Amino acid sequence: MGRRSTAGFARHRLTLPRDLATTAHLCVLYPGRIGARLGVAGAFLGGNRLGGGGFFFDLHEAYREGLVQGPNMVLCGAGAYGKSAIAKTLVYRSTALTPTRFTAVLDPKGEWARLGEALGWAVLRLRHGGDVRVNPFDLGPARAAAADEDLLAHRVGVAAALVAIATNRTNLPAGERRILHESLRLLTAAGTPDPTLPDLRRLLAEPPASLADDLNTTPDELADRRRPLLDAVALLVEDDLRGICDTATSVDLDWARAPGLIVDLSALLSRRRTLRLVLAAAAGWLQGAMYGSRDRHKLTIVDEAWMALEDLAITRFLQDQWRLGRQWGAANILITHALSDLRSQVDDGSAAAKIAEGLLTTTSVRVFLHQNPEQIRGLLADLGLTSTEATLLRSLQPFQALWKVGTQSAIVDHVVAPWEWDLCDTDHAMTGS
Amino acid sequence: MSSTPKPSPPVFIHVDGAYWELHHARSAASPIVVAELYPTGTRTEPVEATYRVAAPRWRLEESLGFVIPESMYQAVLAAPAQTIDAAPAAANDFPSADRDRWRPTRTSPVLMPGAGFATYGRILHDNAPLRTWEDGSHRIEIVSLTAGPAAAQAVSYRLWLDSDLTAADNVPVSQELDAEDDELVRQVAAHAITGRAPSTLTARQQSAVAAHGKDLLRSIALPASPYPQGTRVALVGKDGRPTDITVTVTDTITDANGATWYAVHPEISRIPGHPLREHPDAFLILSADDLVPTLQAPSSGIEPILSYGSRVRTIDHHTVTTGTVVRTFARADVPWYEIQADDLAESTVRLSAQDIEPISGSFWPSIDDLVATRTEAGIHLQEGEVLVSLSGFATVDAGPQGPVLGPERELPPRDPVLGQVWSHSHRVEPSSAGTEVEIEPL
Structure with a gap:
């Protein structure tokens, strides 16, 4: 052998590149950033690439243990990287560990029905002019448990959101909101336990004199002021929500025992405006029915949440629900595609964008799947990712995700068992399976 | 500074509020399996085991009161062996109050290297014994038959008395016996009840054998001819x-x-x-x-496609353990079943054939008989259904007025009383x- 120069070695120190180390030691090198493990609580979801061992998670458990400030989670990533399957395995495996929890899924694409049927959940297929109806003002068993003022506030919130969406406004002026408030108060006082949208329409069409008195106005002035509201509610009843939310609830659900519910909105997919309205109405109905019930944990999942988040009124409504739901043991999961796509649907910097981003940035649990390079900068700035984490998102493979649970991070190789594919696959239509 | 992180265990079993870790320990004799029970929680600091036992496989099963399926055992053995502080103690029992509490259920999540995520029920299903004999709350499983030296072979078995895993062991038997021979069941029972020295049994095992052993042996004894009524x-x-x-x-x-x-x-x-x-x-x-x-x-009448009235056991469903098939659907190449749980308060569920184990079939002489019985029970036709009788099958298609029963296609004729x-x-x-x-x- 010939002599080898050592000069080359001398120039290179034996070192690892910055931010690369054995996973066993990362948690020591980056205390507070890389957790050794999150412990064993909740459903197994996959392998913990940084901490080693399995990765387990449950939203209620994480909140109970103080890992997160609020029981809310967003799951986002580019299409075909497995976010829907990850959400479904989380739900499927959690059912065995939390058998008393009630889970509701708002499913705009009809991809959760098979899982719901396997779990014995009710599957409501809402369609325009259909025979399954939900009354967004229906408060179910909560009617007996919650204070009158709280129930009225909830109904007013739902009605205001629906009218705002229907009239393409972000918010209702105080005058219109007050009319809705006093109208719903009158309807409830008249002995209607769960007023409906048609009830509200009738009252607005022929407002009683007492309503003008309650609003400190004259009947003539009220007739002018209530006109936009009447038109909006009439449109809802006769067109947008016909056969969906235009009578009393037709679903006989045992709220005390029912394990879960899928609200399949896929029949409305081609009617985007109706879909948004029904999303808000169904979310309001679910929240109302669960209102005040403290004896069961609740989990509401909104799939394809970008459809909701592109509308300020729904976003604000969801934000209110998240804030209120915590005291009733309600947790929430939003599933959406890449956040930059969301941003492209609203005017960057507008109130809608700010509220949508606010909802996401205040979410305690954020799960990121693969993101395209153009999305990375926004994530870095808005969602508090480190530069390494943001860069990493580009190279995540399908079913790999970066979990940010409060202050802890984990990179998870998600695992879907062979027999779970029948329940989790979202490609039935493409594959014919 | 943090200590070196604990290596991931070969096998991890999640039970209610705790988890088991199974390791392999060095031993000069038979392989030793170490089972440790830890409380669950989101804590990241080291957690002390609340229970720990080390023993050969069969002694460990007897002690813990639950099965360690073959694939799980092989995963433990394939992992690097750890050094244990002391040799395993003589037979002892996991405290009886805790046997039920910390026993895995069919839904318990299990992690094994190479196998990813599974459930305990799924692993039991995939590692089914060669044969099972059951009589009420007593059960014998013939786990495996392994060729031995000369004309001998070893049978591995498990015995449940009064629904409790009482004994698990290996015993040599004649090479002429196969798993279908009733004599094998009798020899296994004799070994479990009378063949082991009392000193090798725990107080719990001795008590169970004393209470139920004679009943078991009597129920499997070969009857004399002429066979009495009920044989x-x-x-x-x-x-x-x-x-x-x-x-x-x-x-x-x-x-x-x-x-x-x-x-x-x-x-x-x-x-x-x-x-x-x-x-x-x-x-x-x-x-x-x-x-x-x-x-x-x-005889159970189980056919490749189950029909209305068949009884099934789910492999790992969280609410439905056993139930009755209400409807059968054809989806891709696997049948799906609408199942009414035995607990009628539970909703019906729809599960794939790969998520259930048939217990018994049904025996409808004709499609007409089946439709008539279903109609009487308020089970109406739904699009996509498959109806199967002894003589043929038919599918339910969409019609202008609702679901319509398609033409019946014949199956090979079978005995109208015996089913085959x-x-x-x-x-x-x-x-x-x-x-x-x-x-x-x-």
Whole structure:
């Protein structure tokens, strides 16, 4: 052998590149950033690439243990990287560990029905002019448990959101909101336990004199002021929500025992405006029915949440629900595609964008799947990712995700068992399976 | 500074509020398995085990009171062995109050290297024993037969007495025996009840054997001829070996030549739709030469596609353990079943055939019989259904006025009483109550 120069070695120190180390030691090198493990609580979801061992998670458990400030989670990533399957395995495996929890899924694409049927959940297929109806003002068993003022506030919130969406406004002026408030108060006082949208329409069409008195106005002035509201509610009843939310609830659900519910909105997919309205109405109905019930944990999942988040009124409504739901043991999961796509649907910097981003940035649990390079900068700035984490998102493979649970991070190789594919696959239509 | 992170265990089993970790420990003799129980929680600091036991596989199963399936055991053995502080103690028991509490259920998540995520029920299903004998709360599993030196082989078995895993062991048996031989079950039972020195048994095991051992041995003893009423017998095939058609002796008859005949009632008649289900007194008369006492499971009428009334057990469903098939659907190449749980308060669920184990089938002589029974029960046709009878099957398609039953396609003919073809001719006698049983002969 010939002599080898050592000069080359001398120039290179034996070192690892910055931010690369054995996973066993990362948690020591980056205390507070890389957790050794999150412990064993909740459903197994996959392998913990940084901490080693399995990765387990449950939203209620994480909140109970103080890992997160609020029981809310967003799951986002580019299409075909497995976010829907990850959400479904989380739900499927959690059912065995939390058998008393009630889970509701708002499913705009009809991809959760098979899982719901396997779990014995009710599957409501809402369609325009259909025979399954939900009354967004229906408060179910909560009617007996919650204070009158709280129930009225909830109904007013739902009605205001629906009218705002229907009239393409972000918010209702105080005058219109007050009319809705006093109208719903009158309807409830008249002995209607769960007023409906048609009830509200009738009252607005022929407002009683007492309503003008309650609003400190004259009947003539009220007739002018209530006109936009009447038109909006009439449109809802006769067109947008016909056969969906235009009578009393037709679903006989045992709220005390029912394990879960899928609200399949896929029949409305081609009617985007109706879909948004029904999303808000169904979310309001679910929240109302669960209102005040403290004896069961609740989990509401909104799939394809970008459809909701592109509308300020729904976003604000969801934000209110998240804030209120915590005291009733309600947790929430939003599933959406890449956040930059969301941003492209609203005017960057507008109130809608700010509220949508606010909802996401205040979410305690954020799960990121693969993101395209153009999305990375926004994530870095808005969602508090480190530069390494943001860069990493580009190279995540399908079913790999970066979990940010409060202050802890984990990179998870998600695992879907062979027999779970029948329940989790979202490609039935493409594959014919 | 943090200590070196604990290596991931070869096997991890998640139970309610805790988890088991199974390791492999170095030992000069048989392999030792270490089982440690830890409380669950989101804590990241080291957590102390609340229980720890180290023993060979079968002793460990006896101690913990739950099965370590073969694939799980092999995963433990394949992992690097750890050093344990002390040799395993003599037989001891996981505290009885904790045996139920920390025992994995079918839904318990399990992690194994190479296998990813599974459930305990799924692993049990994939590692089914060669044979199971059951009688009420007593059960024997023949786990495996392993060739040994000379003319011997070893049988691995488990015994449950009063629904508790009482014994698990290996015992040498004759090489002539296979898993289907009833004699193998008898030898295993004898070993478990009387073959082990009392000093090797814990107080719990001794107590269980004392309470139930005699009952068990009596229930599997070979009956003397002529077989008494109630004896379970199997029909003998052309090859002289027992078939899986089982019947129950209802009477003994001696003919003028002194030959013995038996009146028997088919065990398959218990399943829904069978023409003798409502005629417990009806019987067949068979020669003693065609029958042999059996410990095998009763004829179950299980077909590749189950139909209305079939009984199933789910592999790892979180609410439904056992239930009844209400509807059958064809999806891709796997049937799906709508199942009503035995707990009628539970909703029906729809599960793939790969998520259930059949317990027993149904026996509908024709599609018309099946549709009539379903209609009476308020089970109406739904699009996508498949209806299966003994003679044929039909699908339910969409029609202008609703679901429509398609044309029936024939299946190979089978015996209208036994559910499958048996080589000997036979006929059904009417019941003693005088009720006529109309059965079309094969």
